[in-house]
Amino acid sequence: MNITGNTIFIPGATSGIGLALALRLQQKGNTVIVGGRRTELLEQIRTEHPDIHTVAIDTTDPGSIDAAAASVIAEHPDLNVLVTMAGIMRVEDWTSPAGFLATAEATVTTNLLGPIRLIGAFIEHLQTRPHATIMTVSSGLAFTPLRVTPTYNATKAAIHMLSESLRLQFDGTTVEIVELVPPAVRTDLMPGQRDSEFAMPLDDFVTEVIELIDTQPDATEIQVDRVKFLRHAESRGDYAEVVATLNRLDPH
Template identity: 60%
Template structure:
């Protein structure tokens, strides 16, 4: 992915990592369009950040995805990168039957949504000759957090999807890049004020350095996430899993 000259659509980029990445890519020279459900937030982003395009999209709604695709491609026929940022993370307690609603919503948003987005945008990306799909998994795809079982499962699914898509698309000119954030200071799960989470700007600094130095990188892994990503490979899985589980047990 050429961070200096790509045309990028990032659904789910109205705050946190998504918006931060959008602004960094724009500053590097790329044309960027962000998508989200909240029209008032999209309007604020357009006003606060001249040059950033905005499109309304609900990634849980197939019709909304198709409308957004048509709008983005109409405005930007050279679109050559899509970052599948949209996602939710909610604590759930399986002993409570009401948690099923959280689980179902999480699967639709975090797993089915990205799958639908890939299908919607793949013809456009293939037509460019060289293009990028960036998926967004998590350190929790490798070692899960007990408080968020379905979130972990969807992010493990995104990791697996990324691996297999990379093989299926290797002859099409569409590269698949997986971004795996660690716990980062955003509004997700109240991490914004968590001193143990990685500051957002530090995370973005590392991500942009990796993308700039390795435009063909398969996985974007900042140093902090390697504790989880390589835990099983390095024989530390039980130790890391217990450290994460102890937070649930209190």
């Protein structure tokens, strides 16, 4: 992925990693459109960052995805990058069946069906562009599980394998598949995460991501150094130790 000269749509970018990444990419010379459900946040972004474009979208709603895709493509026909950022992370207790099913289903809808539907809505257009990128967003927890978030872990593992599979299908075309693999980052994804010493400062994370995209334009995975502890545990041969360490450190 080139670091500049793109038209980029980032649904799920009204806060956290998505918004921080959108602002940095706009500063690098890209046209950036952010999407989200909360209209008050979209209005705030338009006011504070007039060079950022916005569109209302609920990635849990297929109709909303289709409407937003039609609007974005009509207003920004040069669109060539889709970043499937939207996601949720919730604590679950599978030992109490009544306490996890609704949360698990919502997580699958947002974290897995959302990106699948987004790609489905944009892929025909992206294939018309001379150079296009789909950036998926998995997690270090796709590779090393956190005990309290089983469905989140599973959906991110699915996103990783989806990314690997789509890369095979689009090999030789103008569409590239890039997977962003974040560690825990200081955002509001989970209660208390913004102030967690275990999580990576947001500004540091986005700075490293931008540097990696800039210096490694052909990378298929964007891995900051902080996530490699989780990402490569199995290949290093210390998977059991990493799982134990992660779940000992986790504040939940």
